Amino acid sequence: MKKYPLIALLCLTICTCQSQEKSPFLYTAFTGATLIDGHGGAPIVNGVLVIQNGRIVSIGTRDQVKIPEKAKIIDASGKTIVPGLINAHGHVGDVQGIEGGHYSAQNVRDNLAIYERYGITSVVSLGGDQPEAEPLRAVHADSHSNPPNARLYIAGEVITGQTPAEALTVVEKNHRMGVDFMKIRVDDNLGSSPKMLEAVYRAVIRRSHELGYKIATHMYYLDDARKLLEAGTDMLAHSVRDLPVDEAFVKLLQQKKVPYCPTLTRELSAFVYGDTASFFSDPYFLKEYDQKTIAPLLNPARQQQIRQSKAARIYKQQLPTAMANLKTLSDAGVPIVFGTDSGVPTRFIGYFEHLELEMMAEAGLSPMQILQSATKNAAEYMGLKNVGTLSPGNYADFLILDADPLADIRNLRKISSVYSLRLRSL
Structure with a gap:
């Protein structure tokens, strides 16, 4: 030897x-x-x-x-x-630099290569996935002559609809395409858009389970998170941000054994570009993203617009609530799974994962707790086989x-x- x-x-x-x-x-x-x-x-x-x-x-x-x-x-x-680290809530295939709208099989590969260079060896892409991604799913990796750089799990199109029938059409479309998860949004974007009705998401959750899929839910409000747990969601894909979690909610999460994915960097991305982000000078950021890529984010007019944004101010104000809720739930033994919501414009693939790890530490989690959220917990509670x-x-x-x-x-x-x-x- x-x-x-x-x-x-x-x-x-x-x-x-x-x-x-x-x-x-x-x-x-x-x-x-x-x-x-x-x-x-x-x-x-x-x-x-x-x-x-x-x-x-x-x-x-x-x-x-x-x-x-x-x-x-x-x-x-x-x-x-x-x-290898697992991002249980990312997005793959749409962004180049800080621009969206570039979806292609090659861009899926390119995004996965960036994730891997930052140590993310598996990515659950929760929405926006198109047919070009299906042949690159992890389920095909062992037989693929040219597999992508990181393992990919997809949710297809984010399920929407004003009626159960409309939403179930999207469920069936995703099923025919070939996906690993289903994903819904139950959020009114701070009151600026209609929220999915309870009758609709209950129908989607029920049908997804009939087809054998776990379902992840985008949510914001504590009340919605509670109702979604009662309806059978398999993952809370963001932090509760409007209110501190209460004892009844903690007990419900414990009972359901549903994973909680904090995505703290999602809130950070809403306001951090109101000024020149400190990480723009970080060599670990600059090894992947150059000055040309970030130049639009240095535009004073754009920065002023973000500073004046009501939504940006609210998300910034709610970030401490999200961090405190993460600590409360982790202390209560609720399964925490690592995720960032990266892979959309200005949420930088790979680098944001490391910011998220550090923000989880700032919230009070130990290095071992954080590492487990991005390895064993992510694999176990997302149902990812032979990884973690x-x-x-x-x-x-x-x-x-x-x-x-x-x-x-x-x-x-x-x-x-x-x-x-x-x-x-x-």
């Missing part, structure tokens, strides 16, 4: 890129790293992670794991390995980091390599 330094990862590829017949190695073993498997237990120091054909074979301490013959050994000493933890049989989706994220969640930025449907060294 020959050992290779970590730089050897530059030429390592998964079986979709290089057949086993062309390599003398049947396995790859990463040794010496600290392994955080996503289950919430103590990290494995001086760990061994063995993979074959894109799947995890074994994981444990050096004493526990026997490295197979014909294994390429990668020395990852001094590194930390964590599961470093477990035998799961896909080998993981990040190799230069620092410990349990010491500081910002260390998730310090990505040495991403191993997913194909390997990327950054």
Whole structure:
């Protein structure tokens, strides 16, 4: 068994890129790293992670794991390995830079490549998905000759309708296209538009369940969130932002075991461009987004318009409520799943995921709680198979980091390599 330094990862590829017949190695073993498997237990120091054909074979301490013959050994000493991150609420395929309206199969691939470069190895795209995305869904990845860079799960068209019949037409359209989830909006946009009626969303939830789909719900108000839980929604896709959550709501969420996705950066994006955003000078942002891309957001007239926007002021005022509600629900044991609502104009794919991680820390969650929300919780409560933890049989989706994220969640930025449907060294 020959050992290779970590730089050897530059030429390592998964079986979709290089057949086993062309390599003398049947396995790859990463040794010496600290392994955080996503289950919430103590990290494995001086760990061994063995993979074959894109799947995890074994994981444990050096004493526990026997490295197979014909294994390429990668020395990852001094590194930390964590599961690939899962964005349980993103959008894929429509944006280029800060412009929408660019939906195509190639742009789906390009968006997923950006997510992956920032360590997001699975994305649940909750709405706006078109037929071009269907062949790129994760369900097809194992048989795809040229899979995208990150695993993709889609919800199709966001379901709307003034009557049950109108809304159910969209449900059936999504079903025929091929989707992984259904998505509805129950929100009046701060009183500026009609809200989906309860009779309509109950019909949509019922039919989605009959067809075998989980349904995610965009919501804003506490009262709507309560009614949606009672109606059977499978995910609250945003924070409750109008009021502090009460004890009855907490108990209802506990009873239903429905995941709560805070998307704090969604509120941030509503007002942060009223001035020059501080992250515009962050090298971690600028590695993907250049000055030409952000130039329109530096326009003084545009910034003034945002500062004068009533909606922007309200969303800014409500952000502390959203953050406090996240802490309350997390403390109560409600399952928190990581999501950002990125992938629409000015919600920057990849970078906003790291802002979200940091905002969750500001809200009072521990690094382990945050990491689990973006790995095990997201996979378990969204029903994503074989991802989310470093477990035998799961896909080998993981990040190799230069620092410990349990010491500081910002260390998730310090990505040495991403191993997913194909390997990327950054």
